[in-house]
Amino acid sequence: MFMNKRPIFVLFVLLQFVFACSSSGQNMQGEHWVIFSEKQAEESGIGSWFAQGDEPIQYWTPVEENILALEDALGAYLQDNPDRFRNSETPVWERLNEYNRQYIGIILDGKQIIYANYFCDSVESDWKKDFVFVMDGGECFFQFKYEVESAEFFDLQVNGEA
Numbered sequence: 329m330f331m332n333k334r335p336i337f338v339l340f341v342l343l344q345f346v347f348a349c350s351s352s353g354q355n356m357q358g359e360h361w362v363i364f365s366e367k368q369a370e371e372s373g374i375g376s377w378f379a380q381g382d383e384p385i386q387y388w389t390p391v392e393e394n395i396l397a398l399e400d401a402l403g404a405y406l407q408d409n410p411d412r413f414r415n416s417e418t419p420v421w422e423r424l425n426e427y428n429r430q431y432i433g434i435i436l437d438g439k440q441i442i443y444a445n446y447f448c449d450s451v452e453s454d455w456k457k458d459f460v461f462v463m464d465g466g467e468c469f470f471q472f473k474y475e476v477e478s479a480e481f482f483d484l485q486v487n488g489e490a
Contacts, residue, residue, distance in 0.1 A: 361429040362456045365389050369432045372459045374443065378436060388433040390442050390476070395431055398442060398474045399424075405472075405481040420467060428455055440476040464488055 366387040369375065375385030406421040430445040447460050448468035462469050469487040474480070 360425070360427070361395065361431065363390050363392070363395060363431045364433075364459070366433065368457075369434070372432070374432055374459055375434045378434060378443075386435040388435060388440055390431055390433045390440075394442060394476055397476075397479060398431075398444065401479060402481070405484075409484055420470075428460075430455065430460060432459075436473075442474045442476060443471065444474060445471050462487065 364372065366389045369387040369389075370385075375387060378385070402424065403421040406424075407419070410419065424446075426448065427446040428449060429447075432443045432445075434441050434443055445460060446469070447455070447462065447465075453460060460469075465487045467486050470485060472484040473482050475482070
């Protein structure tokens with residue numbers, strides 16, 4: 329008697345997918361980037377930097393598609409703000425592959441925002457798990473916000489130098 333094992337295999341694959349999607353404590357990452365999960369972002373407390381009044385901070389987990397759209401348009405945004413990066417012979421938009429990147433999803437004014445934290449490779453921490461905050465350091469460290477729905481960048485900040 330031949331038994332069709334395909335339904336069992338499909339069920340197994342579906343269960344793996346559901347389990348993977350439900351583990352919100354995990355982050356998505358590549359070699360030079362990490363997307364903090366909603367839970368990680370909340371634990372980091374980064375959203376309190378952007379608190380407006382008594383409104384509680386809400387977080388969300390960006391997906392890779394959001395990050396690809398952001399990174400695809402980032403070079404043009406940085407070229408429109410060249411005065412923020414003054415100390416380098418090579419423009420920062422030509423060196424983006426030299427930066428590690430952390431992405432955190434926050435909700436501001438009801439809009440999904442990605443807070444992006446870019447920094448040079450010289451950070452001595454587990455940057456894929458711990459949020460990197462450095463004072464000074466110059467253009468080795470910069471941050472910005474990106475609104476997902478409108479695909480607009482704003483609040484570009486480049487660290488100062490001491």
